[in-house]
Amino acid sequence: MYDLEFHSVSKRYRLAGRSSNRGLLDKLRWFGRRSGSFWALRDVSFGVRSGEALGIIGHNGAGKSTLLKLISNITSPTEGEIRIRGRIAALLEVGSGFHPELTGRENVYLSGSILGMRRAEINNKLDSILEFAGVLNFADVPVKRYSSGMYVRLGFAIAAHLDADILLLDEVLAVGDAKFQERCQERILELKANGTTIVFISHDLASVRRLCDRGLLLNHGRLIAEGTPSEVISEYALLGRERNRVEESELVNARKPARVTAFTFLDESGRPTTELQTGFPACAIVEYEVMHPVQHAAISVLFYASGDWTVASHFTTIDLPLHLPAGTGAIEFSTDELTLPPGAYAAGCSIEDDRQQIDFVSKTYFTVVAGKPVRGRFHSPHTWRELRYTEAVSHEPSRTEGDEKP
Amino acid sequence: MNGSNQLRRTKVIRPATFSPLTIVRGARDLIHYRDLLLTLTIHRINVRYKQSALGIAWAVLQPLLLMIVYTIIFSVVVKMPHEGGPYAVFVYAALLPWTFFSTAVTTSASSLVAHNNLITKVYFPREILPLTYVLAAFFDFLIASVILMALLGSYHVSLTAGALLVCPIMLVAVLFSLAMALLLSAFQVRFRDIGIAMGLLLQLWMYATPVVYPYSIVPDRFVFWYSLNPMAGVVENFRRVILQHGTMNMAVLLPGVIVCMLLLPLAYLYFKTSEATMADVI
Numbered sequence: 175m176y177d178l179e180f181h182s183v184s185k186r187y188r189l190a191g192r193s194s195n196r197g198l199l200d201k202l203r204w205f206g207r208r209s210g211s212f213w214a215l216r217d218v219s220f221g222v223r224s225g226e227a228l229g230i231i232g233h234n235g236a237g238k239s240t241l242l243k244l245i246s247n248i249t250s251p252t253e254g255e256i257r258i259r260g261r262i263a264a265l266l267e268v269g270s271g272f273h274p275e276l277t278g279r280e281n282v283y284l285s286g287s288i289l290g291m292r293r294a295e296i297n298n299k300l301d302s303i304l305e306f307a308g309v310l311n312f313a314d315v316p317v318k319r320y321s322s323g324m325y326v327r328l329g330f331a332i333a334a335h336l337d338a339d340i341l342l343l344d345e346v347l348a349v350g351d352a353k354f355q356e357r358c359q360e361r362i363l364e365l366k367a368n369g370t371t372i373v374f375i376s377h378d379l380a381s382v383r384r385l386c387d388r389g390l391l392l393n394h395g396r397l398i399a400e401g402t403p404s405e406v407i408s409e410y411a412l413l414g415r416e417r418n419r420v421e422e423s424e425l426v427n428a429r430k431p432a433r434v435t436a437f438t439f440l441d442e443s444g445r446p447t448t449e450l451q452t453g454f455p456a457c458a459i460v461e462y463e464v465m466h467p468v469q470h471a472a473i474s475v476l477f478y479a480s481g482d483w484t485v486a487s488h489f490t491t492i493d494l495p496l497h498l499p500a501g502t503g504a505i506e507f508s509t510d511e512l513t514l515p516p517g518a519y520a521a522g523c524s525i526e527d528d529r530q531q532i533d534f535v536s537k538t539y540f541t542v543v544a545g546k547p548v549r550g551r552f553h554s555p556h557t558w559r560e561l562r563y564t565e566a567v568s569h570e571p572s573r574t575e576g577d578e579k580p
Numbered sequence: 581m582n583g584s585n586q587l588r589r590t591k592v593i594r595p596a597t598f599s600p601l602t603i604v605r606g607a608r609d610l611i612h613y614r615d616l617l618l619t620l621t622i623h624r625i626n627v628r629y630k631q632s633a634l635g636i637a638w639a640v641l642q643p644l645l646l647m648i649v650y651t652i653i654f655s656v657v658v659k660m661p662h663e664g665g666p667y668a669v670f671v672y673a674a675l676l677p678w679t680f681f682s683t684a685v686t687t688s689a690s691s692l693v694a695h696n697n698l699i700t701k702v703y704f705p706r707e708i709l710p711l712t713y714v715l716a717a718f719f720d721f722l723i724a725s726v727i728l729m730a731l732l733g734s735y736h737v738s739l740t741a742g743a744l745l746v747c748p749i750m751l752v753a754v755l756f757s758l759a760m761a762l763l764l765s766a767f768q769v770r771f772r773d774i775g776i777a778m779g780l781l782l783q784l785w786m787y788a789t790p791v792v793y794p795y796s797i798v799p800d801r802f803v804f805w806y807s808l809n810p811m812a813g814v815v816e817n818f819r820r821v822i823l824q825h826g827t828m829n830m831a832v833l834l835p836g837v838i839v840c841m842l843l844l845p846l847a848y849l850y851f852k853t854s855e856a857t858m859a860d861v862i
Binding site: 187188243244246247248249250251252253254255256257258259260261264273275276280283284287288289290291292293339 | 593619
């Protein structure tokens, strides 16, 4: 028995560009002319069995968000048919529909009913929701006075209390502090154990592996692989190299003097990977093509955490002056101990000429899993050395003074 | 936690089609979401009055101030013919249904655009958004009606049982507001011009409706075209049943009612068809 079925579903978007600001006159002027369009999804068919957890992965622009919008009925397909059996709960953006002036309690009613809950149902679950979010004591405070953590927790708590047959998950697992994330995961596993069908669309490959029974891989709007999460994830890692080649041919701006052709993380045996370990060596290769020699080149590798903030950026300028002759080349970025804590990340890299960015590649997603334990915000590479007690007390005051004035 | 399997609804999503079946399906979906309609309407009313210093007085203030201005212009400065009591009562009885219509249409026209963050993130029948504004405007109308009662009392105008006819008359006003709300809100998603044109449109529309002048001065040769405006029939008859002891003028009401009956299903159909891709263009 399938809870969710896609039958040859396609979705076309018009490339209107400035559609949201377009006026009536513009529209009339363009009337009759065929504007450009592209297929965000093309002929996608799959089924999700009752009680199954399906993970859907793919690069940016592969059609994941379109798929999500189609399942949650936010937009309609251009072709094909989608069948949904049962009540669906989409945890796409927690806290959507909150009104800052209203209290937490009022917002539970508002957001809950937007998500499709009945008033009677909310009455019954109100306390449980407020407790799960940890805002029981702030139920009558306007949410504009909430901390961002409280806000997100309340949003998730409402969605997690929907008695849904099908749960649609986005990157929600990446919100809140570690303790709350743990509770979210617990709650999801609990729902799964109760037979809720789960569709999980994410860049967080480790979570997909942990949570899902089956995986789908999307690329350029088409379904290209289906199988166990591990199978699909390794397909995805291989895709990283393929993808850049495809994008290359589509590059409009061919006048760039140089461009990044591939960005790949490698494991110890030199195979492409998307999974790194905290505290262990990590290695990435940036491949590039130079059309016109670049005199003062700099290549950078950047890491982003969820929410798109840059966690780290590394530039070659500091350690390695680069003169790039025409042709192709590659540069290796490596670290002996990865300092990033476990989580989902994205990496990007760019080439600069005299501090002018020439090329920047779209993000490559990767996951960091627990290697060495992290207590705190990041792993800091370190060594311990046991000193003998007598040695420790024999510090002379004159020596510390000398240290203060370099 | 999952209810028995038999109770599950199967929902089929297909490309949007312009067919009467869409109306039936849409209406069924809407009934399913009735609690959201209620909650959002209450929220609408709450928020409006929570954030303003004068609170609920605003519902009364708008028609009341307009009444004072029009009374000064049309009964002190210029002498406008009027029937059934002093000019202040005459104009206020018309401003009540008119203010309802104008508030309902102006606020609901931008309802979808104003909630684009919701529309791109959650599914619910989109018509709920314009609907809540129409209902909230009706709530304002009820509050402002209290002033009419007070006004009638102070000018010693007595009400008869015929005044109950305001119920079917207001029903026409609500249905017509709904049709306009659906049309204009869906239209504004694609053409932002609507938002800018709204003020002008309603101002012109008010002069095509017997608000500040009596219906009786409309020349006979214009009467048919004039009465195609459903608000003309609503305002004229609203005033008649309140101030002239329950006599209705069907000649001015009927064409508007027919227009309204044709427009509402068409507006809903247009809305539902445009809803399918609303999230892509908003």
